[in-house]
Amino acid sequence: MHSLDTYAADKLERLGAASLLRRLKPTRRSAGAYVERDGRKLLSFSCNDYLGLAHHPAVKAAAQKAIEVHGTGAGASRLVTGDHPLLSELEARLARLKGTEACVVFGSGYLANTGVIPTFAGKGDIVLVDELAHACIWAGAQLSGARIIAFEHNNTDHLAELLAEHRSSARHAIVATDGVFSMDGDIAPLDWLSAVCEANDAWLLSDDAHGVGVLAEGKGSAALFPEAQVPLQMGTLSKALGSYGGYVCASQAVVELLKTRARTLVYTTGLPPSAVAAALAALDIIEADPALTALPLAKARAFTKAVGLPRATSPIVPVIIGKAQDALDASKALEAEGFLVVAIRPPTVPAGMARLRIAFSAEHPDAEIARLAELVKPYVKARA
Numbered sequence: 505m506h507s508l509d510t511y512a513a514d515k516l517e518r519l520g521a522a523s524l525l526r527r528l529k530p531t532r533r534s535a536g537a538y539v540e541r542d543g544r545k546l547l548s549f550s551c552n553d554y555l556g557l558a559h560h561p562a563v564k565a566a567a568q569k570a571i572e573v574h575g576t577g578a579g580a581s582r583l584v585t586g587d588h589p590l591l592s593e594l595e596a597r598l599a600r601l602k603g604t605e606a607c608v609v610f611g612s613g614y615l616a617n618t619g620v621i622p623t624f625a626g627k628g629d630i631v632l633v634d635e636l637a638h639a640c641i642w643a644g645a646q647l648s649g650a651r652i653i654a655f656e657h658n659n660t661d662h663l664a665e666l667l668a669e670h671r672s673s674a675r676h677a678i679v680a681t682d683g684v685f686s687m688d689g690d691i692a693p694l695d696w697l698s699a700v701c702e703a704n705d706a707w708l709l710s711d712d713a714h715g716v717g718v719l720a721e722g723k724g725s726a727a728l729f730p731e732a733q734v735p736l737q738m739g740t741l742s743k744a745l746g747s748y749g750g751y752v753c754a755s756q757a758v759v760e761l762l763k764t765r766a767r768t769l770v771y772t773t774g775l776p777p778s779a780v781a782a783a784l785a786a787l788d789i790i791e792a793d794p795a796l797t798a799l800p801l802a803k804a805r806a807f808t809k810a811v812g813l814p815r816a817t818s819p820i821v822p823v824i825i826g827k828a829q830d831a832l833d834a835s836k837a838l839e840a841e842g843f844l845v846v847a848i849r850p851p852t853v854p855a856g857m858a859r860l861r862i863a864f865s866a867e868h869p870d871a872e873i874a875r876l877a878e879l880v881k882p883y884v885k886a887r888a
């Protein structure tokens with residue numbers, strides 16, 4: 505056996521023994537938050553398509569029309585010939601939604617975070633990261649070459665202490681956090697974080713992947729804190745907007761610098777026109793229908809009330825199980841009842857904190873949410 509294969513096989517065996525093996529499962533997503541797996545139809549509580557826009561007729565039609573007009577691929581990186589006109593239209597719309605001067609669209613949310621942090625931090629700088637922030641924030645911080653310092657989850661006092669200790673020895677400081685935490689569903693105190701950053705000349709980066717389209721009438725998590733200054737507002741087109749891609753909304757100067765220096769924009773092909781057109785159509789729907797944007801959170805709150813968990817603050821509700829294998833078993837039991845609720849295990853969440861991550865969609869029928877709540881209640885009680 506080739507040493508490469510031996511290495512892979514050994515590693516797989518160890519991961520399997522620890523219930524940490526992950527496998528791709530072909531899944532057909534259809535309208536109404538239903539999915540088909542292994543020939544079975546399940547109601548999904550694991551998709552991030554919070555508003556069901558990936559199957560919305562107007563969004564699909566916009567993508568199809570863009571293919572007819574602009575073709576299937578961008579053909580080159582944006583700085584060469586891949587900057588098709590739909591991109592600047594989308595950037596203007598996102599900047600308007602977020603109330604910033606400008607916006608730059610990236611190939612994905614992951615590429616946005618791995619592009620923005622190294623553009624504004626490097627050797628001699630510090631990047632302070634909430635310990636529960638998304639993996640691509642950590643990846644961006646690592647790529648930057650700056651010193652990375654974790655602060656306790658949503659703990660602004662700890663952040664202030666760390667800045668007091670380290671800020672003066674660094675040239676620039678970035679503070680990076682999820683706006684809505686992807687595995688816990690809680691919200692970063694952007695008002696307090698902003699105050700600490702302003703007092704220490706640190707640049708606040710908030711990742712609104714799970715806020716845009718579903719919080720504050722679709723404007724996202726930063727809009728919940730009108731006093732907060734968030735100079736770097738990153739997000740994704742891949743969740744509530746039902747498409748694919750990422751963005752950073754910021755001042756004109758910051759966006760101009762990203763467009764000329766962010767390596768994940770410069771050295772990768774521009775988004776396909778269909779993805780951009782779909783996001784534009786999704787924004788039309790979000791801006792025209794605030795009641796739709798409020799539904800995922802309202803449904804999450806109906807669920808937390810029914811199972812006796814603290815009131816949901818976003819459409820994401822974690823039900824902590826503990827051991828990885830127990831979380832897998834719980835997920836399997838729900839699947840037998842017709843629900844897809846994927847178990848989330850380490851390293852995505854800390855060891856001993858494996859969980860069911862339940863994501864609510866505008867499309868979930870209330871009666872099915874009530875049925876899910878009955879099934880999940882025993883797990884909540886067991887941890888209480």
Ligand SMILES: *Cc1c(COP(=O)(O)O)cnc(C)c1O
Nearest residue numbers: 612613614638686713740742749
């Ligand atoms: C999903 C997610 C991303 C990545 O966005 P993609 O567009 O899927 O690459 C970034 N940050 C957070 C918090 C996420 O949940």
